[in-house]
Every structure is written in C-alpha cells, then in structure tokens.
Amino acid sequence: xxxxxxxxxxxxxxxxxxxxxxxxxxxxxxxxxxxxxxxxxxxxxxxxxxxxxxxxxxxxxxxxxxxxxxxxxxxxxxxxxxxxxxxxxxxxxxxxxxxxxxxxxxxxxxxxxxxxxxxxxxxxxxxxxxxxxxxxxxxxxxxxxxxxxxxxxxxxxxxxxxxxxxxxxxxxxxxxxxxxxxxxxxxxxxxxxxxxxxxxxxxxxxxxxxxxxxxxxxxxxxxxxxxxxxxxxxxxxxxxxxxxxxxxxxxxxxxxxxxxxxxxxxxxxxxxxxxxxxxxxxxx
Numbered sequence: 001x002x003x004x005x006x007x008x009x010x011x012x013x014x015x016x017x018x019x020x021x022x023x024x025x026x027x028x029x030x031x032x033x034x035x036x037x038x039x040x041x042x043x044x045x046x047x048x049x050x051x052x053x054x055x056x057x058x059x060x061x062x063x064x065x066x067x068x069x070x071x072x073x074x075x076x077x078x079x080x081x082x083x084x085x086x087x088x089x090x091x092x093x094x095x096x097x098x099x100x101x102x103x104x105x106x107x108x109x110x111x112x113x114x115x116x117x118x119x120x121x122x123x124x125x126x127x128x129x130x131x132x133x134x135x136x137x138x139x140x141x142x143x144x145x146x147x148x149x150x151x152x153x154x155x156x157x158x159x160x161x162x163x164x165x166x167x168x169x170x171x172x173x174x175x176x177x178x179x180x181x182x183x184x185x186x187x188x189x190x191x192x193x194x195x196x197x198x199x200x201x202x203x204x205x206x207x208x209x210x211x212x213x214x215x216x217x218x219x220x221x222x223x224x225x226x227x228x229x230x231x232x233x234x235x236x237x238x239x240x241x242x243x244x245x246x247x248x249x250x251x252x253x254x255x256x257x258x259x260x261x262x263x264x265x266x267x268x269x270x271x272x273x274x275x276x277x278x279x280x281x282x283x284x
Contacts, residue, residue, distance in 0.1 A: 002088075003031045003179070006111040006142075008102065010037065011070045018117035018147040019074075021274065023082050025145075025153065028183055034109055035074055036092045038101035039067045060095070067093040099138055106141045113176065114139060118146040118275075136277050140249075143176045144277045151274060156184040160242045162191045162233055163210070165203035169248065171213050173280045177246050180276075181217050188219040189240055193232045237273060246276040 005022055009015040019035070040063070071091040078089055094101035102114065118132040132146050159177070171178070181188065190210065199207065207221075224232045237245065 003029055003113065004034065004109060004111050005031050005113045005115060006034045006036060006102070006105055006109070007115045008036050008038070008098070008117075009071075009074060011074065012117070014117035014149040016074070016117075017149060017151070018115050018145075019078070020081075021147045021151070021153045022113075022115040022145065023078065023084075023087065025156065025180070026087075026183070027082075027084060028086070029179070030086045031088075033078075033087060033089050034092055034105060034111065035071055035078075035089060036094060036101060036105050037067045037071055038094045038096055038098045039063045040095065040097065064093065064095065099135070102135070102139055103141060106139070111142050114142055114144045116144065116146050118148050136275075140279050143279050146275045146277070148272060148274065151272065154243070156180065156186050156243050158187050158189060158240055158242045159244045159246055160189045160191055160233070160237060160240065161246050161248075162193070162229075163248070165192065165199060165206045165210075167248075168206055169209055169213065173248055173278065174213050176276065176278045178213075178217075180244075185218065186243070188214060188217060189222055189236070189242065190219060191222045191224065191233065191236055193224045193227055193229055195226060242273060244274050244276060246278060248278050248280060 003026065005026065007015075007019045007022060009019060019033075023033070068091075071093055075089045075091055092101075092105055094105065096104065105111065106114065114135075116132060116135055136144050136146065159181070161177070177188075180186075222236065224236065227235075233245070236242070
C-alpha cells in the first residue's frame with residue numbers, strides 16, 4: 001500500500017526544503033505526495049471558519065490563480081529534480097485557513113504523514129503565521145514531520161527516541177518509526193532522562209515491551225541523570241550526531257482540568273534536526 005504524505009507549501013524556501021527532505025527520506029518507498037497550499041482573499045478571516053468568497057470576487061480569483069500557478073510550478077520542479085517511479089504528486093489549492101485546510105485534507109485523503117517546514121523548529125512566524133508548535137499541537141489526525149529551514153537531507157544514520165517508560169506501547173505506536181528504520185537501518189538511541197532513583201516495575205515492563213517492538217533493529221538504551229529535559233536532549237543530539245528526533249505522542253482525552261503536555265513541548269526553539277511526532281491516537 002502506498003504511503004500518503006501531505007506536504008504544506010507557502011512557496012517559501014523553508015517549505016520547499018521540507019518537501020525535498022521528505023522525498024529523499026522516502027525515496028525507496030511508494031508514496032503519493034499531496035502538495036497543499038492554503039490561501040484566503042481576506043487576511044482578517046477567522047481561524048474558526050474561512051469566509052466564503054462572493055462570485056467574481058477579484059481578490060479571490062487573483063489569490064486562487066497565484067495558488068494554483070505556484071502549485072503547478074512546484075510539482076513541475078519536483079518531477080524535474082526527483083525522477084522516482086515510486087512517487088506520484090497531487091496538488092490541492094484550498095481556500096481556507098491553514099489549520100482547517102490541513103485537517104480537511106488529512107481526513108479526506110487518509111493521510112499518514114504531514115510534512116511541514118520549521119524555522120528553527122518552534123519559531124513564531126511561519127506557515128501563514130501559524131507557529132510549528134501550533135500545528136503539532138492541534139493536528140492529531142496523523143503523524144507530523146517538521147524540518148528546520150536550514151537542514152539538508154544527509155542520510156539517516158542515527159535516530160534519538162526520548163522515552164519515560166511511563167506508557168505501555170505496542171507495535172502500532174511505532175509503525176512510522178519502524179517504516180523509516182526498515183528503509184534506512186539507522187541506529188535507534190533510546191534516551192531516558194532519569195528523575196527517579198530506579199525504574200519501577202511498570203517502567204521495567206514497558207522497557208521490555210520496547211525491546212520486543214524493536215527486535216531485529218539496531219538500538220541501544222541511554223540514560224542521563226537528573227537533567228533538564230531540553231538541555232539533556234540537545235546535549236545528547238550533539239554528542240551522538242543524531243539525524244532525527246522522534247517522539248511518541250501519547251495524548252489522550254482530557255482528564256478533569258489537566259491538559260496533556262507532550263514531551264516535545266519541553267524543547268526550545270533552537271533544535272537543529274528534523275522532528276518526527278508520532279501521533280498514536282488516530283485510526284487508519
């Protein structure tokens with residue numbers, strides 16, 4: 001079955017770089033790439049609902065033409081630069097806000113992975129002024145790959161996977177990571193930033209489950225002691241020359257007044273490598 005990958009573009013170098021990264025990352029896998037551009041004729045339209053254009057609205061027609069022309073040029077460039085029989089490209093010009101366009105496209109096309117460009121990962125002004133963190137926070141319908149604007153694909157040799165061993169995991173949770181691992185055979189460095197004196201029985205059991213899931217792959221366990229999560233992860237990335245950081249997002253339904261706070265939110269905005277956020281609370 002082909003992998004369905006949604007790439008958002010605003011025709012910037014940032015978004016184009018992310019698309020190129022995704023194409024190279026999945027070069028050996030059959031994929032349908034959906035290239036999406038979201039536009040609005042009214043810059044003040046609400047994030048809740050885009051305004052419906054009036055027939056013959058000149059601003060709407062102009063923005064629509066810019067969107068469709070940009071998408072056509074983007075795909076022509078991709079086909080010229082990346083000649084893979086395994087990949088097909090489809091364009092979507094959406095008159096809507098970015099977040100709604102993403103959600104609708106993911107739902108209507110059964111998307112497996114969303115790819116977005118990120119200016120230093122958690123920058124505040126990008127992708128139609130929607131921060132990367134907002135996209136990663138509100139798009140839960142599929143996994144998300146965020147690629148820093150200055151990061152060029154250079155192979156995939158080392159993945160770092162931060163874990164706390166608090167949640168029970170199964171192979172379905174790791175499907176996205178396993179797909180990539182089978183394509184590139186990287187070393188998977190499982191990183192635990194230890195706050196407890198010893199792992200409890202549940203954590204030890206979850207660690208064993210993780211070993212079972214990763215059986216047949218190259219992986220090692222690593223522990224950092226009583227260190228700030230952000231500092232520890234970035235230190236590890238630099239020391240181990242990691243190419244990708246992956247998070248298993250265990251967001252569940254809200255309990256009482258507590259909001260889930262995924263581990264990736266502990267990162268600052270200076271992350272220099274791509275981030276794969278694996279959303280596990282969606283069905284295919």
